[in-house]
Amino acid sequence: MATGTVEPTGDLLVLGSARGRIALAASVAASASSMLDGTVVNVALPALGDELGADVVGLQWVITGYLLTLASFILLGGALGDHLGRRRVFVVGAVWFGLASLLCGVAPTLPVLLVARILQGVGAALLTPTSLALLQAGFRSGDRAAAVGAWSGLGGLAGAVGPFVGGWLVDGPGWRWAFLVNLPLLAVAVVASRVFPESRDPDADPRFDVMGSALAVLALAPLTWALTQGPERGWTDPLVLAAAVVAVLAAAGFVVRQRRAPAPLVPRVVFARREFTVLNVVTFLLYGALGVEFFLVVVQLQVSAGWTALSAGTALLPATVLMLVGSARSGRLAARIGPRPQLVAGPLLVAAGLVLLARIDADARWLTDVAPGAVLFGLGLVTFVAPLTASVMGSVDEALVSTASGVNNAVARTGGLLAVAVVPGVAGLAVTAGPAEVTAAYVTAMHLTAGLAVAAAVVSAVGLRRTRVAASSREQVCPVDGAPLQPDPRRCPAAAAAD
Structure with a gap:
C-alpha cells in the first residue's frame, strides 16, 4: 500500500461553506450506514431467523458472511x-x-440473504477505507481536524442510536428494514459526494494484490465453515476435515504470496516491530470477544428472556454512552501514562462485564441482571479502545502508519469473524433446543468470551514494554458498535481520529 502524498485534483473544500457541509454529509452518511449495519442487524437476528427458518449456525453466518469479505478485501479497497x-x-x-x-431486505430465503451479506461485505470493504480518507484529502488543512471531529462524533452517534433504531424497526415495520434503512443514507452519500475533489496517491503502486485477497477468502471461508459445522457434524467428519485442509493450504499460500508479491497486502516490514505484532494479537482477542458479545446478548435477551427487540436493543445503552463521553479522555490519559496500564485494565473490566452479563436468563431484569454488566463492559471499552488504536499507530514509523492501521483493521474483523464462528458451537449453542439448554450454552459462551478478554490482558501485560502512543492520539475517538477500527483520516483503512 502506498505511503505518498495525497494529491486532490480540484479545489480544496472549506468546512463552513455550503460545499463543505455537503461533503461532510456525504462522508457521515456513508459512515452512519456502516455503523448502523453493525448494530441494527444483531438486534434483528431472532426475527429474521424465525421468518427464514435459520438456526443458530444460520444466524452466525448472517454475521460472519459479511465479516468474511470485509476482512479479506478491506486492504485491497484502500x-x-x-x-x-x-x-x-x-x-x-x-x-x-x-x-x-x-437484496438483504427482500431476500426470500436464508441462502439468498447470506449471499447478499457476503456481497455487502465487499461493498463495505470499498466504502470503509475511503469515507474518511475523502475528508482528509478534500478539505483544506485548517479544516481537516474539525471535519474529522464532526465525522467521528456523528458516526459515534449513529452507532449509539443503532440498537434503538434496530429494535424500533424490528418491532415496527419488520426486520427487513434493518437492511433497507441503509438505502436513504447511501443515496445521500452518492449524490453529495460529487462536491469532493478527486484525490489519488501519486506514489500508489498500480499493481494490486488481487490474488492475496482471493487467498484470504479461500482461507477464511472454509475455516469459518469448519468451525461452525464441527460441533454438530463432528470434528472428524470428512467434509469438516477437507474444509480445514483447504483453509490451511490457502493460508500457507497467502503467506507465500505476501512474501513474493511486488505489492503485497501485508508488507513484512510492518510485523518487523515486536510491539505491532503484540498489539495485533491483543486486537484479535479483544475484537473476537466483542464480536461474540454483540452477537449473543441481544439474541439471548429476545429468545430466552422474551424481551422485545426494542428492549434488547437498548439494554446495553450504558456501554455506548460511556464510549461516547469517555473515549477522548481515555486517549489523553494514555498519552500521559502510556497505554500499557489501560491495555491490561480495560480487557479485565470487559471480562468482568461479560461474566455479569452471563447471568441473563428467562427471568432477567435490566436493573439487576443487565445494567451492572453493561456498565463494567462499557468502562472496559472506554479504557482500552482509544489507547489500543493510538498504540498501533505509534508502534510503527510514520511512513507505515496507513498500512499498519489497515492491517490492524483487517485483524480486528478477522477476530470477530472467527470468534463468532467458533465460540457458540464450542459452547453447545448450535445443537441445543430447549430454553434451559440454550441458556446453559449462553453462559458457557460468555465465560469463554470473557476468557478471550483475559487472554488479551495477559498478552498486554507480558508483551508490551515501551509502546508509545501516536502523537495524534489526543484527537482520537474510536466508537465501538460491533464493528472495529475506522479508517485512517489520512489515507486508507485505520483508526478513526477526533476529539
Whole structure:
C-alpha cells in the first residue's frame, strides 16, 4: 500500500461553506450506514431467523458472511482508492453496499440473504477505507481536524442510536428494514459526494494484490465453515476435515504470496516491530470477544428472556454512552501514562462485564441482571479502545502508519469473524433446543468470551514494554458498535481520529 502524498485534483473544500457541509454529509452518511449495519442487524437476528427458518449456525453466518469479505478485501479497497481515486471507489462502494442491502431486505430465503451479506461485505470493504480518507484529502488543512471531529462524533452517534433504531424497526415495520434503512443514507452519500475533489496517491503502486485477497477468502471461508459445522457434524467428519485442509493450504499460500508479491497486502516490514505484532494479537482477542458479545446478548435477551427487540436493543445503552463521553479522555490519559496500564485494565473490566452479563436468563431484569454488566463492559471499552488504536499507530514509523492501521483493521474483523464462528458451537449453542439448554450454552459462551478478554490482558501485560502512543492520539475517538477500527483520516483503512 502506498505511503505518498495525497494529491486532490480540484479545489480544496472549506468546512463552513455550503460545499463543505455537503461533503461532510456525504462522508457521515456513508459512515452512519456502516455503523448502523453493525448494530441494527444483531438486534434483528431472532426475527429474521424465525421468518427464514435459520438456526443458530444460520444466524452466525448472517454475521460472519459479511465479516468474511470485509476482512479479506478491506486492504485491497484502500489500495484501489489510492490508485483509482478515492471518490470513484467511494461511490462504487456506496452503490454496491446499497444494492446488497436492498437484496438483504427482500431476500426470500436464508441462502439468498447470506449471499447478499457476503456481497455487502465487499461493498463495505470499498466504502470503509475511503469515507474518511475523502475528508482528509478534500478539505483544506485548517479544516481537516474539525471535519474529522464532526465525522467521528456523528458516526459515534449513529452507532449509539443503532440498537434503538434496530429494535424500533424490528418491532415496527419488520426486520427487513434493518437492511433497507441503509438505502436513504447511501443515496445521500452518492449524490453529495460529487462536491469532493478527486484525490489519488501519486506514489500508489498500480499493481494490486488481487490474488492475496482471493487467498484470504479461500482461507477464511472454509475455516469459518469448519468451525461452525464441527460441533454438530463432528470434528472428524470428512467434509469438516477437507474444509480445514483447504483453509490451511490457502493460508500457507497467502503467506507465500505476501512474501513474493511486488505489492503485497501485508508488507513484512510492518510485523518487523515486536510491539505491532503484540498489539495485533491483543486486537484479535479483544475484537473476537466483542464480536461474540454483540452477537449473543441481544439474541439471548429476545429468545430466552422474551424481551422485545426494542428492549434488547437498548439494554446495553450504558456501554455506548460511556464510549461516547469517555473515549477522548481515555486517549489523553494514555498519552500521559502510556497505554500499557489501560491495555491490561480495560480487557479485565470487559471480562468482568461479560461474566455479569452471563447471568441473563428467562427471568432477567435490566436493573439487576443487565445494567451492572453493561456498565463494567462499557468502562472496559472506554479504557482500552482509544489507547489500543493510538498504540498501533505509534508502534510503527510514520511512513507505515496507513498500512499498519489497515492491517490492524483487517485483524480486528478477522477476530470477530472467527470468534463468532467458533465460540457458540464450542459452547453447545448450535445443537441445543430447549430454553434451559440454550441458556446453559449462553453462559458457557460468555465465560469463554470473557476468557478471550483475559487472554488479551495477559498478552498486554507480558508483551508490551515501551509502546508509545501516536502523537495524534489526543484527537482520537474510536466508537465501538460491533464493528472495529475506522479508517485512517489520512489515507486508507485505520483508526478513526477526533476529539
